Amino acid sequence: MSKEASSGVSAAELESLENGFMGHPKPLRPLFFTEMWERFSYYSIRPLLVLFMVATVGSGGFGFDEVTASAIYGIFAGSLYLAAVPGGWLADNWLGQERALWWGSIIIALGHLCIALSAMFGMTLFFVGLICIVLGSGLFKTCISVMVGALYTKGDVRRDSGFTLFYMGINIGALLAALIVGIFKEKGMWHVGFGVGGLGMLISLLIYRFSAQKTLTHYAKAKGISAEWERSNDRYHNVGRWVAGFVALLVAVIVLVATGIMPFEASMVAEYMTYIIAAVVIGYFAVMFVSPRLDKTDKLRLLICFILIIGSTLFWSSFEQQPTSFNLFADRYTDLNVLGFEIPSIWFQSLNPLFILLLAPIVSILWVKLGNRGIEPNSMVKFALGMLITAAGFGLMIIASKNILTNETGLASPLWLVGSLLLLTLGELALSPVGLSSMTKLAPKGMQGQMMGLFFASVAMGNLVAAFFGGHVSADKIEGLPTLFTTMTVFLVVTAVILLLLAKPISTMLKNSEQADHVS
Numbered sequence: 001m002s003k004e005a006s007s008g009v010s011a012a013e014l015e016s017l018e019n020g021f022m023g024h025p026k027p028l029r030p031l032f033f034t035e036m037w038e039r040f041s042y043y044s045i046r047p048l049l050v051l052f053m054v055a056t057v058g059s060g061g062f063g064f065d066e067v068t069a070s071a072i073y074g075i076f077a078g079s080l081y082l083a084a085v086p087g088g089w090l091a092d093n094w095l096g097q098e099r100a101l102w103w104g105s106i107i108i109a110l111g112h113l114c115i116a117l118s119a120m121f122g123m124t125l126f127f128v129g130l131i132c133i134v135l136g137s138g139l140f141k142t143c144i145s146v147m148v149g150a151l152y153t154k155g156d157v158r159r160d161s162g163f164t165l166f167y168m169g170i171n172i173g174a175l176l177a178a179l180i181v182g183i184f185k186e187k188g189m190w191h192v193g194f195g196v197g198g199l200g201m202l203i204s205l206l207i208y209r210f211s212a213q214k215t216l217t218h219y220a221k222a223k224g225i226s227a228e229w230e231r232s233n234d235r236y237h238n239v240g241r242w243v244a245g246f247v248a249l250l251v252a253v254i255v256l257v258a259t260g261i262m263p264f265e266a267s268m269v270a271e272y273m274t275y276i277i278a279a280v281v282i283g284y285f286a287v288m289f290v291s292p293r294l295d296k297t298d299k300l301r302l303l304i305c306f307i308l309i310i311g312s313t314l315f316w317s318s319f320e321q322q323p324t325s326f327n328l329f330a331d332r333y334t335d336l337n338v339l340g341f342e343i344p345s346i347w348f349q350s351l352n353p354l355f356i357l358l359l360a361p362i363v364s365i366l367w368v369k370l371g372n373r374g375i376e377p378n379s380m381v382k383f384a385l386g387m388l389i390t391a392a393g394f395g396l397m398i399i400a401s402k403n404i405l406t407n408e409t410g411l412a413s414p415l416w417l418v419g420s421l422l423l424l425t426l427g428e429l430a431l432s433p434v435g436l437s438s439m440t441k442l443a444p445k446g447m448q449g450q451m452m453g454l455f456f457a458s459v460a461m462g463n464l465v466a467a468f469f470g471g472h473v474s475a476d477k478i479e480g481l482p483t484l485f486t487t488m489t490v491f492l493v494v495t496a497v498i499l500l501l502l503a504k505p506i507s508t509m510l511k512n513s514e515q516a517d518h519v520s
Contacts, residue, residue, distance in 0.1 A: 017219050023368075024162045025151040027219045030212035032169040035144055037204035038105070039173030041112060042137070044181045044197030047349075049073050052190050060190050062123060071266035074464060076130050078273045081460030083138025085280060088453030090139065092446060094239040097143040098213070100449075104139030105205040107132050112198030119191040124258045131254070142452040147216065149440025149448065157371030159441065160382075163433040164364040171353035171360070173200070178350050235446075274464040277457055281309065284454065298444040304380070304506055305442050305451055307499070309458045311383045312435050314495045316462025318390060318488040319424060322349065326417065329397070329481065333404050335411040348417050355425035363429045379438040380503035384496040386431030391492035393423030394485045401481040 020026030053069035055061025064072070091100035111132030118126035148166050152159040177200070184193035256262035285306050289299055330336075331345040370376035377385070400416035435455055443451035 014222055017222050022165060024158055024165065025219060027151055027212065027215045028148065028162055028166065030207055030215050031144060031148055032166055034204050034208040034212050035166060036169035036173040037200045037207065038108070038140060038144075039170045040177045040200035041108065041173075041197040041204065042133075043174040043177035044200060045112070045115065045133075045194055046077075047178065048181060048185060048190060048193050049076065051185065055188075055190070059188055060119075068266050071270040074270040075266060075273060076134065078270070078277065078460040078464050079134045080137045081141075081456040081463070082273075082277055082280070083134050084141045084456035085138075085284075085450070085453035087138030087140075088142035088449030088451070090239070090243070091143050091146070091449040093236050094243075095139075097146050097449065098216075100139040101143035101147070101208065104136045104141075104143065105201070105208060107136030108140060109136075109198060109201045109205055111136060112194065112201050116191050116195040116198055124254070128254065131250070138453075141456055142449045145436050145452050146440060146448045149437065151219070157368060157376065160371075160376075160434055160437045161364040161368045163437040164360050164367065164429065167429070167433040167436075168357060168360040171356040175350060175353040175357065178353075270464070274461060277461045277464070281454055281457055281461070284450075294444060300506075300509060301442045301444060305439060305454070307502065307506075308379060308383060308435060308438055309454055311380075311387070311495055311499055312431070312455060312458040313461045313465070314491055315383075315387055315390065315427075315431055316459050317465035318394065318492055319428060320463050320466035321484075321488065322352065322421075322424070326397075326421075329401070329412075330414075330417055333401070333410065333412055333481075334414050334417060335409070336414065338414060343414065348414075348421065351418065351421045352425050352428075355422055356429065359425060359429060363426075378503060378507050379434055379442075380499045380506065382434045383431050384499040384503070386427040386429075386434075387492040387496035387499070388427075389430060390424050390427030391489045391496070393420040393427065394489040394492070396420040396423065397485040398482055398489065401485060405479070405482075 017026045021029040021032070050069045050073050052060075053062045053064045053072060055063070057063045062069075087100065087104070091097050095103065111129045111134075114125050114129030114132060116129075118124075118129065145163075145166075148162060149159070152162060177197070181193045181196060184190070184196065253262065257264050285302060288294060288302055294302070326348070330348045334345070334348075336343045336345060367376055396416055397420050400412045400420075404410055404412050436452070439451040439455045440448055
C-alpha cells in the first residue's frame with residue numbers, strides 16, 4: 001500500500017504539509033506565532049521590572065534601591081532559565097511535551113494576571129506573579145523547541161534553517177514589546193504595561209490551542225509518524241505527588257517571606273545562584289556519564305552537548321553585556337545627536353532584534369545552500385564562528401572606549417555601537433538557533449526535554465556571569481570599560497579556538513561510534 005493511501009492524504013496535501021511554511025513543515029507556522037507571542041509577553045515585562053521596583057511609592061513603584069532591584073531581576077531571569085531543567089524532565093517523564101506546553105502557557109498567563117492585579121492587592125501578589133511566570137516558562141520553553149525539532153527527520157538539512165526562522169519569532173515579539181510597552185512606561189502606567197504582556201500570553205495560548213495542536217496532529221497522521229510530543233516515557237511513578245509537595249513547600253516559603261518570618265537577602269541569593277546552576281549542570285552530566293542505561297554513542301552525544309553548553313555559557317556571559325556596559329556606554333559616552341535629533345539612548349537596545357529580523361532569513365538560506373552542497377559546518381564550528389564574530393564586535397568597543405579617553409568631547413560616534421551590535425547579532429545567529437537545534441538532534445532518545453532544559457540553564461548562567469562582570473564597572477569612570485571589553489574578547493577567542501580544535505576529532509569519533517552501533 002502506498003504512503004499516500006495509508007495516510008488518506010493526497011500527494012499535493014502531503015507536499016503542502018511538508019513545505020507549507022517558507023519551505024518548512026506547515027506546523028512550524030503556528031509554533032512560530034505561539035513562541036512569538038509568548039516572547040512578547042516576557043519582553044513586555046522585562047524592561048519594566050527594575051524601573052518599576054526602583055520608582056518611588058508615590059509614582060506607583062516599590063521604592064527599592066537599585067542593587068536590590070537588580071538582584072531581584074537577576075534571580076527572576078536566572079530562575080526562569082533554570083526552571084527549564086526540571087520542566088524538561090517533567091515533560092519527558094510525566095506530562096509529555098504537549099500537555100507540559102499547555103499547562104505552562106496557562107501558568108504564565110496567571111502570572112501576568114497576578115502582576116497586573118498587584119496594583120490593587122499589593123506587593124506579595126506581584127512576586128507571586130513572577131514565580132508563576134518562572135514555573136510556567138520552565139514547562140513552555142523546552143517543549144516548544146522539542147516540537148520544532150520533531151518536525152525534521154534525521155538528516156534533514158532544513159533543521160538549523162528551521163530553528164533560525166523560529167528564532168525570528170522570538171525577536172519579532174521582543175521588538176513589538178519594546179515599542180508598545182515603552183509608551184506606557186513614559187506615562188507611568190506600570191500595571192497597564194504589565195497587563196499588555198498578559199494579553200500577549202493569552203494570544204499565544206489561543207494560537208497553540210486552536211491552531212498549533214490541530215496542525216501538529218494532522219501533520220503526524222498524514223506523515224504516518226508517531227507523535228512523540230503527545231506522550232511521556234512513563235519511566236517514573238508518583239511524580240505528581242512530588243510536584244504537589246514542591247508546590248506546597250513553595251507556598252509555605254512565600255507565606256514565611258511575605259510575613260517577614262523568613263528573611264530574604266536578594267543580592268546574596270543572586271550571587272549563589274550561579275554556583276547552584278553550575279552544580280546542577282555538572283552534576284547532571286556526571287550522573288549520565290556513569291549511567292549503565294546509556295551506550296557509548298549516547299555518552300559521546302552527551303559529551304558534545306556538554307561542550308556546547310559550556311560554550312553557550314561563555315557566549316551569553318559576553319553577549320548579555322548589552323543591558324549593563326553597553327547601556328552605560330550609550331547613555332554616558334555616546335554622541336546621541338544625529339542630524340539635529342537627540343536619540344534616546346535606550347533605542348540602541350532595539351537594534352539587536354531589528355538586525356535579527358533582517359538577517360535571520362539570509363542566515364537561514366545560507367545554511368540550507370551549504371547543506372545542499374554538503375559543505376555545511378558542524379555545530380561546534382558554527383559555535384566557534386559565532387564567538388569569533390562576537391569577539392570582533394567587542395574589538396570595536398575596545399577601540400571606541402579607548403578613543404574616548406583621548407577625545408576632547410569625551411563622546412563616541414553612535415556608529416561604534418551600531419557596528420558592534422551588528423556583529424553581536426551575527427554571532428548570535430550563528431550560535432543560538434544552532435544550539436537549540438543541536439540539543440534536539442544530539443540528545444539520546446527520551447532525553448530531548450532535559451537537554452533543552454540544560455541548554456537554557458547555560459543561558460541563565462551566562463546572564464548571571466554577565467551581571468557579575470557588568471556590576472564591576474563604575475558608572476562614573478570610562479577607564480574600566482576597555483578592560484571589560486578586552487576580557488570579553490579574550491574569553492570568546494580562546495573558547496572559539498578550543499571548539500575548533502575539538503570539532504573534527506569529536507565529529508569523527510561520533511561517526512565511527514554510530515557506524516559501529518549500526519553494524520552490531
